[in-house]
Amino acid sequence: xxxxxxxxxxxxxxxxxxxxxxxxxxxxxxxxxxxxxxxxxxxxxxxxxxxxxxxxxxxxxxxxxxxxxxxxxxxxxxxxxxxxxxxxxxxxxxxxxxxxxxxxxxxxxxxxxxxxxxxxxxxxxxxxxxxxxxxxxxxxxxxxxxxxxxxxxxxxxxxxxxxxxxxxxxxxxxxxxxxxxxxxxxxxxxxxxxxxxxxxxxxxxxxxxxxxxxxxxxxxxxxxxxxxxxxxxxxxxxxxxxxxxxxxxxxxx
Amino acid sequence: xxxxxxxxxxxxxxxxxxxxxxxxxxxxxxxxxxxxxxxxxxxxxxxxxxxxxxxxxxxxxxxxxxxxxxxxxxxxxxxxxxxxxxxxxxxxxxxxxxxxxxxxxxxxxxxxxxxxxxxxxxxxxxxxxxxxxxxxxxxxxxxxxxxxxxxxxxxxxxxxxxxxxxxxxxxxxxxxxxxxxxxxxxxxxxxxxxxxxxxxxxxxxxxxxxxxxxxxxxxxxxxxxxxxxxxxxxxxxxxxxxxxxxxxxxxxx
Numbered sequence: 001x002x003x004x005x006x007x008x009x010x011x012x013x014x015x016x017x018x019x020x021x022x023x024x025x026x027x028x029x030x031x032x033x034x035x036x037x038x039x040x041x042x043x044x045x046x047x048x049x050x051x052x053x054x055x056x057x058x059x060x061x062x063x064x065x066x067x068x069x070x071x072x073x074x075x076x077x078x079x080x081x082x083x084x085x086x087x088x089x090x091x092x093x094x095x096x097x098x099x100x101x102x103x104x105x106x107x108x109x110x111x112x113x114x115x116x117x118x119x120x121x122x123x124x125x126x127x128x129x130x131x132x133x134x135x136x137x138x139x140x141x142x143x144x145x146x147x148x149x150x151x152x153x154x155x156x157x158x159x160x161x162x163x164x165x166x167x168x169x170x171x172x173x174x175x176x177x178x179x180x181x182x183x184x185x186x187x188x189x190x191x192x193x194x195x196x197x198x199x200x201x202x203x204x205x206x207x208x209x210x211x212x213x214x215x216x217x218x219x220x221x222x223x224x225x226x227x228x229x230x231x232x233x234x235x236x237x238x239x240x241x242x243x244x245x246x247x248x249x250x251x252x253x
Numbered sequence: 254x255x256x257x258x259x260x261x262x263x264x265x266x267x268x269x270x271x272x273x274x275x276x277x278x279x280x281x282x283x284x285x286x287x288x289x290x291x292x293x294x295x296x297x298x299x300x301x302x303x304x305x306x307x308x309x310x311x312x313x314x315x316x317x318x319x320x321x322x323x324x325x326x327x328x329x330x331x332x333x334x335x336x337x338x339x340x341x342x343x344x345x346x347x348x349x350x351x352x353x354x355x356x357x358x359x360x361x362x363x364x365x366x367x368x369x370x371x372x373x374x375x376x377x378x379x380x381x382x383x384x385x386x387x388x389x390x391x392x393x394x395x396x397x398x399x400x401x402x403x404x405x406x407x408x409x410x411x412x413x414x415x416x417x418x419x420x421x422x423x424x425x426x427x428x429x430x431x432x433x434x435x436x437x438x439x440x441x442x443x444x445x446x447x448x449x450x451x452x453x454x455x456x457x458x459x460x461x462x463x464x465x466x467x468x469x470x471x472x473x474x475x476x477x478x479x480x481x482x483x484x485x486x487x488x489x490x491x492x493x494x495x496x497x498x499x500x501x502x503x504x505x506x
Contacts, residue, residue, distance in 0.1 A: 130382070150404070150406050151383075155400070156383060
């Protein structure tokens with residue numbers, strides 16, 4: 001009774017990129033549940049805990065495990081990479097949580113790949129932006145296509161998640177083809193692989209070149225807006241359209 | 254020579270919501286530069302450092318101060334709230350940095366209000382989403398309007414930054430009016446004030462109700478997509494359109 005499950009965003013991978021709040025939630029847990037790869041990334045620090053990993057496609061099972069552990073009275077944490085509320089498990093936990101009204105949920109935010117990848121590339125999302133996943137496992141391709149067009153027509157900077165997988169090798173090329181209906185081929189773009197993990201690789205290119213970029217499921221892709229530039233290997237999106245002396249929007253609250 | 258400036262995202266406010274990487278960058282700095290309010294939020298931990306604050310609209314001056322300090326050989330950190338690459342100073346630092354080719358820039362990502370606010374509300378951004386600022390200081394209102402319409406037409410979940418200020422009291426109402434051309438009045442929405450700071454307040458409502466919501470410059474506003482729901486005071490955006498057993502998109506890489 002009165003149990004609470006922490007749904008923890010661990011950031012891109014290395015522990016230094018977790019918030020203290022996230023680290024504390026994991027340290028205070030009796031049991032940490034997550035996808036195998038994420039538990040491995042957590043490293044030795046939490047090896048004293050009971051760790052339960054499930055494989056890639058067993059999200060519902062993973063959630064139910066959390067509630068079962070919490071019902072046993074264990075302090076339970078579910079770990080997600082990046083932010084648990086960005087293509088992560090937060091939503092599914094609330095969904096399944098309908099059956100467990102005695103258990104409270106708390107989401108601990110983390111740094112999502114849009115922001116951690118942007119930091120590697122410079123400042124590609126420094127104005128209004130969209131985040132779109134190219135995975136059509138849970139979303140019909142027609143909706144993805146509609147969103148790509150809307151993002152291009154709105155002149156948003158764009159971060160693309162899940163640009164490729166074993167079964168979807170050509171999805172980034174298809175997405176670029178759709179964007180190229182609206183956006184010029186020379187548009188400044190970039191991508192980052194293994195953000196905050198070993199073997200981080202970043203590259204900048206044009207939208208035309210992005211079509212044939214080698215990406216995988218650990219790559220996040222960035223498409224600039226009409227004012228973005230590549231400079232010294234960095235992808236920079238200007239923070240405004242007018243630059244009148246000192247007048248500027250400040251911060252992100 | 255060879256100096257490096259760290260552009261640090263401090264997250265929403267309290268220190269527990271900073272990453273260790275961000276804390277380390279500030280601890281290793283000789284001088285920390287930032288907007289007065291953010292330096293105050295950092296609290297006592299960094300009071301031994303040289304702290305230089307500038308007021309709200311002096312972004313260019315703040316950047317130039319950083320480069321001047323780094324040229325003196327001081328380890329310099331510029332602090333921004335949230336993530337430095339989301340309506341923050343990263344882009345302007347790269348811009349002004351053209352005049353300082355000897356000085357390297359490194360962006361340390363932080364948790365932006367879209368994600369920290371989402372965590373308070375539940376899971377409002379758990380599918381494709383847009384981030385739009387309603388401030389027209391640096392962006393003509395016509396572009397903001399175009400983006401609001403594109404976001405609505407693309408059925409994105411939306412996070413709105415800077416929904417109000419002293420001079421722009423009716424901007425959220427105007428934005429809702431634009432969204433209501435495309436989106437039904439009953440659409441699930443929410444907003445959070447003072448995320449990660451004292452006096453955090455959250456509310457959920459319909460898009461029609463959002464028009465007259467009391468918001469200020471410390472509020473982040475969330476508009477759900479067509480599948481979003483309000484449940485037990487939480488705003489939940491489903492992670493997909495199809496739910497077929499176990500097939501699911503996993504994580505945010």
